[in-house]
Each structure stands twice: as C-alpha cells, then as structure tokens.
Amino acid sequence: MTSIGTGYDLSASTYSPDGRIFQVEYATKAVENSGTAIGLKVKDGVVLAVEKLIHSKLSVPEANRRIQTIDRHIGLATAGLLADGRHIANRARDEASSYRDTYDAPSPLKNLAERLGLYTQAYTLYSSVRPFGISTILGAFDKEGPSLYVIEPSGVYFGYNGAAVGKGRQLAKTELEKLKLSELTTKEAVYEAARIIYLVHEDAKEKEFELEISWIGQETDNVHLPVPRELQQDAEAKAKAALETFE
Amino acid sequence: MADMVSIPHSQPQQHQFNPYTENGGTILAIAGADFSVIAGDTRQSEGYSIQTRYAPKVFRLTDKAVLAVNGFAADGNMFVKKVRQRLEWYRHAHAKDMPIRAIARLIQTMLYSRRFFPYYVYNILGGIEEDGTGAVYSFDPVGSYEREACRAAGAAQSLVQPFLDNQIYFKNQTPAPGTSFPGHLSLSTVLSLVIDSFTSATERHIEVGDGLEMYIVLAKNSPSIQSLRDIRGMSELTATEDGERVFVVRRDLKKD
Amino acid sequence: MSIAAQTDSCPRQPIVTGTSVLALKYKDGVMMAADNLASYGSLARFKDIQRLHPVGKYTVIGAGGDMSDFQYIQKFLEQLIIEEFTSQDGHDLGPAQIHEYLSQVMYSRRSKINPLWNSLLVGGFKDGKSFLSYVDLLGTTYSATTLATGFGAYLAQPILRKEVEGRENELTEEEAIRIMESCMKVLYYRDARSLDKYQLAVITADGVKISESRHLSTTWSFAEGIRGYGAQTQ
Numbered sequence: 001m002t003s004i005g006t007g008y009d010l011s012a013s014t015y016s017p018d019g020r021i022f023q024v025e026y027a028t029k030a031v032e033n034s035g036t037a038i039g040l041k042v043k044d045g046v047v048l049a050v051e052k053l054i055h056s057k058l059s060v061p062e063a064n065r066r067i068q069t070i071d072r073h074i075g076l077a078t079a080g081l082l083a084d085g086r087h088i089a090n091r092a093r094d095e096a097s098s099y100r101d102t103y104d105a106p107s108p109l110k111n112l113a114e115r116l117g118l119y120t121q122a123y124t125l126y127s128s129v130r131p132f133g134i135s136t137i138l139g140a141f142d143k144e145g146p147s148l149y150v151i152e153p154s155g156v157y158f159g160y161n162g163a164a165v166g167k168g169r170q171l172a173k174t175e176l177e178k179l180k181l182s183e184l185t186t187k188e189a190v191y192e193a194a195r196i197i198y199l200v201h202e203d204a205k206e207k208e209f210e211l212e213i214s215w216i217g218q219e220t221d222n223v224h225l226p227v228p229r230e231l232q233q234d235a236e237a238k239a240k241a242a243l244e245t246f247e
Numbered sequence: 248m249a250d251m252v253s254i255p256h257s258q259p260q261q262h263q264f265n266p267y268t269e270n271g272g273t274i275l276a277i278a279g280a281d282f283s284v285i286a287g288d289t290r291q292s293e294g295y296s297i298q299t300r301y302a303p304k305v306f307r308l309t310d311k312a313v314l315a316v317n318g319f320a321a322d323g324n325m326f327v328k329k330v331r332q333r334l335e336w337y338r339h340a341h342a343k344d345m346p347i348r349a350i351a352r353l354i355q356t357m358l359y360s361r362r363f364f365p366y367y368v369y370n371i372l373g374g375i376e377e378d379g380t381g382a383v384y385s386f387d388p389v390g391s392y393e394r395e396a397c398r399a400a401g402a403a404q405s406l407v408q409p410f411l412d413n414q415i416y417f418k419n420q421t422p423a424p425g426t427s428f429p430g431h432l433s434l435s436t437v438l439s440l441v442i443d444s445f446t447s448a449t450e451r452h453i454e455v456g457d458g459l460e461m462y463i464v465l466a467k468n469s470p471s472i473q474s475l476r477d478i479r480g481m482s483e484l485t486a487t488e489d490g491e492r493v494f495v496v497r498r499d500l501k502k503d
Numbered sequence: 504m505s506i507a508a509q510t511d512s513c514p515r516q517p518i519v520t521g522t523s524v525l526a527l528k529y530k531d532g533v534m535m536a537a538d539n540l541a542s543y544g545s546l547a548r549f550k551d552i553q554r555l556h557p558v559g560k561y562t563v564i565g566a567g568g569d570m571s572d573f574q575y576i577q578k579f580l581e582q583l584i585i586e587e588f589t590s591q592d593g594h595d596l597g598p599a600q601i602h603e604y605l606s607q608v609m610y611s612r613r614s615k616i617n618p619l620w621n622s623l624l625v626g627g628f629k630d631g632k633s634f635l636s637y638v639d640l641l642g643t644t645y646s647a648t649t650l651a652t653g654f655g656a657y658l659a660q661p662i663l664r665k666e667v668e669g670r671e672n673e674l675t676e677e678e679a680i681r682i683m684e685s686c687m688k689v690l691y692y693r694d695a696r697s698l699d700k701y702q703l704a705v706i707t708a709d710g711v712k713i714s715e716s717r718h719l720s721t722t723w724s725f726a727e728g729i730r731g732y733g734a735q736t737q
Contacts, residue, residue: 069589093589097582104578226591264515266613268641291645296656298637299645321610321642364614 011127023131024124027153030133031080035209036168036200037066039077039137040176040193041148041161045186045217046139047227048077049193051168051201054208067212067226071096073106073141075214075224079166080134080153088136092116109140113149113157121155135165141222168200175199186217190227194235195242202243211236267319267367268293271454273401274304274315275444276373277415278381280431281466285313285373285383286441287401288449288500289458291320300457300502307484308334309344311491312374313462314354317401318388319367326366330354344487347374351384351392358390365389369400375491379466403448403455410447414440434463434471438478442498449500459498467491517569517620519543521554522696523655524565525686526624527667528633528648529674532707533626535563536683538691539716540698541570547698555704557711559584561629562598563704564605567652568621568640576605576619598627598634598706602644610642622652628706633671651686654694659686676705688719 003009009022016022035051050066067077068089076092078085095115099107116136123131136151150165151157162176175196184192190213197211213232216224227235274287291302305315306327314330316323333353337345345353351372358366370386385398397415399407412418417428432440441461449456465471467490475481475494484493519541526535537554540547554573555565558580566573583604587596596604602625612618618640627634636646648671649663666682667674674682683703690697699719705712 065591069591071585072588093586097585100582100585101578264616264618266616266618266641268643270643293643296660298643299647301647302645319641319643321613321644324644325610325642 012124012129012131013127021124021154024154027080027131027133028135031135031153031165032167034079034081034134034166035066036164036166036172036197037077037079037135037137038165038172038176038193038196039139039148039150039160039163040179040181040184040189041139041146042181042184042186042189042217044146045141045189045215045219045222046075046146046148047186047189047193047213047215048075048137048139049197049214050077050079050212051166051197052210052212053204054210057208061210065212067214069224070112070138071100071106072223073216074109074112075139075216077137077139077212077214078134079137080132084132084134085136088116088120088132088134091119092138106142108142108144109138109147109149110142110144110159112140113138113151113159117151117155117157119155120151120153124153124155137163137165139216139224141216146217164196168203171200171203172196186215186219187231190215190231191235191238194232194239198236198239198243267322269318269367270298270320270323271402272304272317273399273403273407273445273448273452273455274317274369274371275397275399275407275411275441276315276371276383276385277397277411277432277437277441278373278383278395279434279437279471281375281379281381281469282434282437282471283313283373283375283381283383283464284434284437284441284461285315285371285464286445286459286461287315287317288445288455289460290454290456290500292454295453297457303460305460305462306331307462307493307495308350309374310485310487310489310493311344311464312347312350312372313464313493314350315371315373315400317369317371322366323368326357326368326370329357333357344489346377347372347382347384348376350374351394354384354386355390355392358386358388362389371398371400373462374464375466381464381466399444403452406448406451407444410444411440433474435474438463438474438496445500456500457502459496459500461496461498463494463496465492465494515617515620517572519548519570520696521552521567521570521573522694523651523653523659523690524554524567524622524624525652525655525659525663525683526565526626526635526650527663527674527679527682528635528671529667529676529679530672531676532628532705533563533633533635534676534679534683535565535624535626535704535706536687536701537565537567538687538698538701540696540700542696545695550698550700551716553702553713555702555713557704557713558601559587559596560710561706562596562601562625562627562634563706563711563713564601565624565626565652565704566621567623569619572619572621576608576621576623579608580605597629598625598636599629601625601627602634602636602638606638606642606644609638609640613640613642624650624652626704626706628708631708654697655686655690658689658693662686662689684717684719688721691719691721 003022008016012023035053037050040047070092096107138149150163161181164172213227271292276285287304289301291298365388372384386392481496524537541549541552622639651660703714
C-alpha cells in the first residue's frame with residue numbers, strides 16, 4: 001500500500017497530500033474482511049441478513065449476533081469489527097430513546113441515520129480516536145413506511161432499496177439489482193436474502209457460517225424480530241437447493 | 248432585634264409531605280437455652296383499613312438468624328432487603344454465614360447510619376449464638392440494641408410485653424416455699440406462650456390478627472426437636488448442613 | 504420559590520387527580536377497573552382520561568392520585584420495556600418484575616422527599632400465574648386477591664372481599680365483570696370525585712385487554728324522598 005511509511009496514515013486527523021484520510025480507508029478494509037451483511041427494502045417491510053463467519057467450532061451457536069435491535073421498529077446489521085458494531089448499536093439505542101423522550105414518538109430512521117452518521121464522522125476528526133471499523137445497515141418501519149440506510153466508516157450515509165456490505169458485497173449487489181424489490185413481500189424477501197447470503201458465501205466455502213435473518217413489516221406488526229425458526233430453516237433449505245442450479 | 252416584626256402567613260400553610268406511616272401488627276421473640284422463637288402476625292394495615300391479611304414481617308436470614316421487622320412496612324421491607332444483601336456479600340467473602348452476634352452489630356450500624364432520616368422500624372433478631380445458646384436481640388429505630396431473653400414490639404407491645412415479663416421473667420410472682428423458678432423454659436412452653444400472646448393481642452388490638460407466623464431456630468443437636476414433632480402446620484426451612492435448623496409454624500388468627 | 508427548588512426538594516401536592524382503582528383475581532387471571540375522570544380539585548376537569556395502562560405483554564397498571572406523575576411513570580416504564588426488548592436476551596418483564604421496579608422507584612422518590620403522588624395497582628398474568636399488587640407514594644407495598652385504592656379501599660374493598668375471597672379459582676369473567684360493575688356503581692353514588700364512565704382491564708393467558716369506556720346506569724329518583732338535610736326542610 002502506497003500509504004505505508006509515508007507517515008500520513010498514522011492519525012485520523014492527518015490528510016495525505018492528495019487529500020485522503022488513510023485511517024478511514026483502513027477502517028473500510030476492516031469492513032471488507034468481514035462476512036457479508038445485506039438489507040432489502042421491499043413493498044411492506046425490511047429484511048436484514050448476515051453471513052456470520054464462524055471462527056471457532058467451539059463457539060456457541062447464535063452467540064455474537066451481528067443483527068441487533070435498536071428500538072421496537074429499528075434493526076441494525078453490521079459488517080466489520082464486532083465490538084464496534086455493539087458500540088454503535090448502543091449509541092443508536094440512546095439516540096432512539098432520547099428521540100422518544102423528546103417527541104413521544106418512535107424515531108424516524110432518517111433522523112437516526114443522520115445522528116449516527118454525525119457520530120461516526122466525529123471519529124474521523126481526531127488523532128486521539130480510531131474510526132469505526134464497520135459499515136452499518138439500518139432497517140426500520142417508521143411513519144414513512146419501510147426504510148433502509150447504510151453508514152460507512154467515513155460517516156457518510158445513504159438511503160437504499162437494497163444494500164450490501166462486507167466481503168461479498170459486489171456479488172450481493174448484482175443479485176439485489178436483479179430483484180424487483182418494490183414488488184416483493186417481506187416473506188419473499190426473506191427467501192431472497194437467504195439465497196443471496198448462501199450464494200456469496202460460495203467464495204469463502206472453507207469457512208463455516210451461520211445465517212442471521214431478521215425482518216420488520218406487516219408480518220411482525222412493524223416490530224423488528226428474528227424471522228421464525230421454521231421460516232428460516234425453509235429459506236435456508238431453498239437457498240441450498242438454489243445453489244445447485246445457479247448458473 | 249427590636250425592629251424585627253413577625254409577618255403573619257398570608258398564604259395557607261403548605262402541608263408537609265410525611266414520608267412515614269404506621270402499618271400496625273406486632274412481633275415477638277423469646278430465647279430458650281438452645282432455641283429461639285421469633286413470631287409476628289401477618290396483618291398489614293393503615294388507619295382503620297386492612298391492606299392485606301398476609302404480609303410477612305418475619306424473615307429467615309440464615310439458618311441461625313431470623314429477623315422480625317415492625318413499623319413502617321416500606322422501610323421494613325427495604326431494610327430487610329439491605330441486610331440480606333450485606334449477608335450475601337459476607338457469604339461471598341468468607342464462605343460462611345455471618346454469626347448472629349455480628350448480624351446484630353451490623354443491624355445497629357445500618358440503623359444508625361440513618362440516624363437523621365431513620366428507618367421507622369423496630370427490629371427483633373432471634374437465633375442461635377456461636378456457643379449454641381438461644382439469642383434475642385432487640386433494636387430501636389436508630390440502632391440502640393441489647394441482647395435479651397424476650398421482647399415484644401409493635402402495635403400490641405404494651406399488651407404483650409407485660410405478659411411476657413410475668414411468664415418468662417416471673418415478674419410479680421413468688422415461687423412456692425421450697426421451690427424456685429426454672430432457669431429456662433421448654434420449647435413447648437414458649438410456643439404456647441407465643442400463641443397465647445397473639446390470640447390475646449388479636450382480641451384486644453384492632454391492628455393485630457389474620458395470621459401468625461412463628462419461626463423456630465434450633466441449636467445443633469437440640470433435644471427440643473422432640474417437642475416440635477406434634478406441632479400442627481409446621482414446615483422446615485433449613486438450607487445448610489451447619490447443624491442449626493429453622494422451622495416455621497403458620498396459624499390462623501381471627502380476621503375481625 | 505423557583506420551579507427547580509419546588510420539584511427538587513420541597514413537598515408538592517397532587518393537582519390533577521384520579522380517584523379509586525379496583526382489582527381482583529378470578530379464574531382466568533386478573534381484572535382491573537378505573538373510571539375515566541381526572542379532577543382538578545373538585546372540578547371534573549378531564550372526563551376521558553385513561554387510568555389503566557398496559558406495560559409490556561403481561562401487565563396492566565392502574566393509577567389513582569396525580570395524573571401528571573402517572574404519565575411520567577408510563578413514560579419511563581415504556582423506556583424500560585424497550586430497553587428490555589432491544590437487549591434481545593430471551594427475557595421479558597412480567598408483572599412481578601414491573602411491580603418490584605416501580606416499588607423501588609416510588610420508595611426512592613419518597614426517600615428524596617419528592618414523591619410520585621400515586622396509588623398504583625399492578626396486575627398481570629404470566630407463566631400460568633396471576634399477579635396482583637399495590638404500591639404507593641410512600642413505597643408501601645402489599646398484595647391480596649382483591650385490592651382497591653383511594654375511596655375504593657373503604658367503599659369497594661369490603662364488597663370485593665365478600666364476593667371474591669376463597670372463590671378466586673371459580674369466578675368467571677362474567678361474574679367478575681358484574682362484581683366490578685356493582686362496585687363502580689357504589690363508588691359513583693358515594694365518591695364525589697368519581698365518574699359513571701369507566702374501563703375494565705383483563706389480563707389472562709391471552710394477554711392484556713383494556714375495554715372501551717363503559718357507562719354506569721344509575722337512579723337518582725330516591726333523592727326526591729330524602730329529608731333532613733339539603734334544600735328540603737320537610
């Protein structure tokens with residue numbers, strides 16, 4: 001890497017001569033090494049899915065979840081450093097709670113994404129801190145309907161119809177683009193999400209992984225919940241079957 | 248100070264919030280040679296209203312110590328909660344239950360620490376000392392305490408304590424010529440006295456009644472166990488293998 | 504005196520108040536009742552106020568006393584429930600936990616001489632078990648198969664005890680409704696701070712249900728015949 005040894009990559013508060021902040025780019029690298037996380041905004045809800053790579057056979061199934069709940073109606077999936085994901089989730093919970101306190105209403109995702117974007121960006125300004133090594137997918141069902149945002153380590157955030165971060169994001173995005181997201185139901189989206197995660201995992205087949213899927217929408221009374229066990233099992237079975245016939 | 252004039256209150260006096268109330272009921276404990284009995288009724292009241300017919304005032308702390316708490320119920324429950332917390336910390340630190348002598352001093356410290364906003368409760372601690380003797384410690388709300396052979400407290404203290412003085416300390420009694428009073432009473436005698444105390448208090452005091460809970464703590468290998476065999480409504484609560492044993496007897500009292 | 508000093512340590516008094524809350528245990532769970540009135544002193548100020556409030560999936564709290572303090576309680580319990588939900592640890596708060604939490608809050612506020620001026624009933628049903636308990640501004644707690652706050656403690660509790668005690672496991676929902684209705688009627692006749700519009704909450708294995716407002720039909724023609732006080736002299 002061209003940045004190494006130049007001295008411009010030692011602090012988040014230092015620009016390189018061509019105007020880059022290498023610490024932020026390194027944070028992005030941390031995300032790229034992580035198992036894929038995707039989000040689908042569909043007709044009547046949002047689906048989040050994560051390819052959680054298992055680093056040890058000794059770890060407890062379903063431990064170290066990468067999909068977390070922020071408020072009744074908000075879910076969050078991260079790719080990158082697990083602990084950074086937990087920190088950002090706690091911050092998001094505080095933000096959502098404080099919004100409720102002030103306005104006596106659930107936080108719109110737009111608002112939460114902005115607050116978290118601002119927070120993330122603050123960690124790219126100072127030499128005393130390290131930018132977050134995560135990309136965050138936020139999904140919610142708020143007064144505007146379903147919504148989906150991604151926050152990058154730099155603090156930029158965008159709204160999406162379909163989002164993918166982490167190792168397999170390129171292939172995942174290609175697959176998401178093939179879908180008519182606005183016509184899918186959340187239930188159909190669960191199957192698509194499972195299929196995509198299984199598909200992008202093909203490249204890292206030697207590693208075991210666990211699929212995490214959650215949804216928010218009509219099916220769940222607009223509450224962020226893990227999808228029911230039977231549905232997830234069925235979606236995984238279908239995803240495995242689809243792999244056989246893919247391409 | 249001649250020019251100081253007292254200005255009469257032009258506004259109606261704001262009534263002060265009173266953080267205390269009195270929830271009635273009575274507790275009592277009697278120590279024997281190798282046992283201790285700690286009892287309380289289960290009625291909780293405020294004014295002329297019975298809030299509930301079953302609110303325990305007597306609590307097993309360890310297999311050697313039972314605490315009865317009477318007065319302001321909210322303070323009482325909080326106080327018991329805090330004592331139990333301290334006993335648990337002691338257990339974690341020392342891998343044994345705190346001796347009753349130490350619990351007594353702990354309670355005095357905890358009560359006195361609130362000297363200027365007291366727990367409005369009268370405590371009676373009963374159990375077995377490390378030397379195997381039956382013990383009763385009684386406290387005032389700010390922590391004054393002493394070890395005694397018996398003590399009644401609460402709403403019917405003034406009815407029960409004189410009865411106990413007469414029957415346990417043999418006050419105002421003279422032994423028949425050539426005889427003397429027994430040094431210690433048997434468990435069965437003590438239990439009868441406790442039951443009589445509460446049935447009488449129930450008759451004469453409106454805040455006493457509904458139910459009676461008697462805790463019995465026996466020293467290691469106490470022969471008094473014999474007299475417990477045929478007690479109606481008894482169950483054992485012993486939790487450790489230390490040797491001391493705790494029992495509870497529940498009885499109905501009149502509900503009127 | 505500044506607002507800050509007033510709320511910080513000085514004693515306050517309840518302003519907009521609710522009156523009695525009633526509750527009983529029956530065969531399938533717990534039933535609670537409270538009227539829809541929030542009074543401003545002797546003025547019947549708000550006549551469509553809900554004093555029964557669901558907390559989580561298994562619990563209802565009913566409040567008498569200061570209504571703004573009650574709204575504050577509703578708010579922080581909502582936050583508590585969300586915190587518990589977002590932790591996604593497979594545990595959720597039942598009525599017993601909510602009652603204990605409320606008790607600690609009420610007691611610590613009274614200990615700061617800045618009480619939340621309420622009498623609260625906490626009723627619920629979880630894991631096949633009914634729960635019914637009381638807590639007030641002093642932090643005093645107790646439970647029983649029938650409970651009543653405020654004037655209800657004098658007027659309704661004797662009726663509730665007579666009808667319910669010893670029959671908790673046989674009383675049907677219909678009977679329970681009838682008992683509640685008769686108690687609410689007694690309260691409406693005798694409590695000047697009550698209303699003939701009230702709600703019922705039932706908490707059973709099926710969850711929490713809070714009824715629409717119900718109306719009490721009452722007769723006042725007997726008043727004509729009353730002599731000895733009031734306007735009539737003979």
